[in-house]
Amino acid sequence: MYVAVKGGEKAIANAHALLAQRGSGKDARIGWRQVRDQMGVLISRVMAEGSLYDPDLAAKALLQAQGDVLEAVTLLRSYRTTLPRFGTTTPLDTSALPAERRISATFKDLPGGQQLGATFDYTHRLLADDLPTPQPPAAEATEEEVAMPRITDLLGVDALIEPDRPEGWSDPEPADLTREPTVYPMSRAERLQALARGDEGFLLSLGYSTQRGFGRTHPFAGEVRVGEVEVSFEAPELGFEVPIGRMEVTDCQMINQFVGSAEQPPQFTRGYGLVFGRGERKAMSMSLVDRALRAEEFGERQVSPAQDEEFVLSHADNVQATGFVEHLKLPHYVDFQGELVLLRQLRREFEERRELEERQESEQRRQAEQQDKKETAHG
């Protein structure tokens, strides 16, 4: 006698135990501080896509997720969303950020200079058995701090590039994607929020596709900066700004071509990327996609995936994407049963139709043969 499949509760408990075992191993557990300090780039990614700047929690999430980045992002987001919101900080001033790294691909030298900083660029990617303990370079005799104006401000002087803000800009409240429903078309501020939370791999591929001609924007890396910036908050009861901490960000200003129109002289346009921590690949991809999504604004032909706001923004979120793809593992007995019943019915009807046709054909053949016989007999 068949007994309906039971035991979901026990199965889940066992699965959880096995998972915990998988995540422990024989060696001593890795401490979350080790993960935080030694896997900084990974921590940055989890914080960026988890939309929560907290290296400690990101490290804990990664350990809990056994290194599954999207799982860690999900953990962080589902914690973040339960936190009460006190307000919003004042906009970060990234031109004031003392860059640990700052490069420009558009000018050999520029005010503030180029600074390579900590980067994988120009390293030889040779897999090493052991990592040497790093010797930090001797500090050079520092001249007095030089200002590092943003590249876009330098170009902006001659109106060679579109200004930071369009004419008649009134500083509207930027919407908050995590607290308000998504409605298309989105404002650029909302789009940038969605991109900042978006999956690095997805944005990388989309950005790459624009370079290969699918929504080409002729980009130049005007400036990429990494550094710590001060975060300020204006509490209504105080009435003035108070610094509440510092955070590391990566900021990318992409300079793109624009040929101009009847109303506007030709001018460079821009795409922008900003992510938590060290995330140059993501910041650059984001700025490419941001620019591609502004196609309508510049009256460009919209023919490529990267220019399609609904397509890009509704598929960039990896928490949503992985959840829905993986939900296919959930039982679908009921729907599958429906399809099974229908398919059998369709096949039955197909067979019946074919039999009927065969019968009709043989009947016709028989009649034709009889007719032939009759005619031969008469003849």
Next chain:
Amino acid sequence: MAEPRIVYNEGYLDEQTKRVVRRALLKGVAVPGFQVPFASREVPMPRGWGTGGVQVTAAVIGPEDTLKVIDQGADDTTNAVSIRQFFEKVVNVHTTTHTEAATIIQTRHRIPETPLAEGQIMVYQVPIPEPLRFLEPRETETRRLHALEEYGLMYVKLYEDIARYGHFVTTYDYPVMVNGRYVTAPSPIPSFDNPKMHQSPALQLFGAGREKRIYAIPPYTDVESLGFEDYPFEPQRFEQPCQICGAEDVYLDEVVMDDAGAVMYVCSDTDYCQKTAEAAAAAGQEIPV
């Protein structure tokens, strides 16, 4: 001891968010079948695994409620167990597997066989809330179609089904017209369950977490499955009874018994199956197998 850094609110969602969800629900009830956008939050399960249903349940549940969670009609499927355990953990709520005893029933893919009663709330987990989505992928476009009550696309699709196959070939998530105004996705319940939505005494709430939509069907609302005068909607039915409890006219799971093609048909609704089998045993009846 230091206060733990990570603490969660009763019912997981913070009170502000619960109010956001409730406002969307109220709007949904006021405009039956209309998809209300809401700022869907993350919940501690993956998107596509019932996050919309979980948010709706979390927003309406209280300590006096009794919760039943089913997936594919059964209380014991792993995802149903997981969601039930989640609410036991975060709300400390009573749970049940008995349809009659529940005040809230969160479901994926089925409506229980036991008729629902006044005061009960059905919470449907919805993957794709837009019934026109597979005909028109753009949200901007489908919202316009709903606003204009322009459902020609859907009727053309149904017409094509008939032209090609002789009948409708949608077996689940079969579109319904709610209160004579909005074409609505009933979530992927089998077409067998569609008639149960019509004039149901229970409040029916739908949550689509990933797609950030909530909609509702208030009690005693007309819910008509789409069809034509000469080709009316017909729910899929089974000819055989359940081989465990003998119930007829129920939705069945086909269970493969061996590799020689032997199958067995059993109730998809495990609570109903158990109840019917017990009643039959009490009456001393043999179950025809």
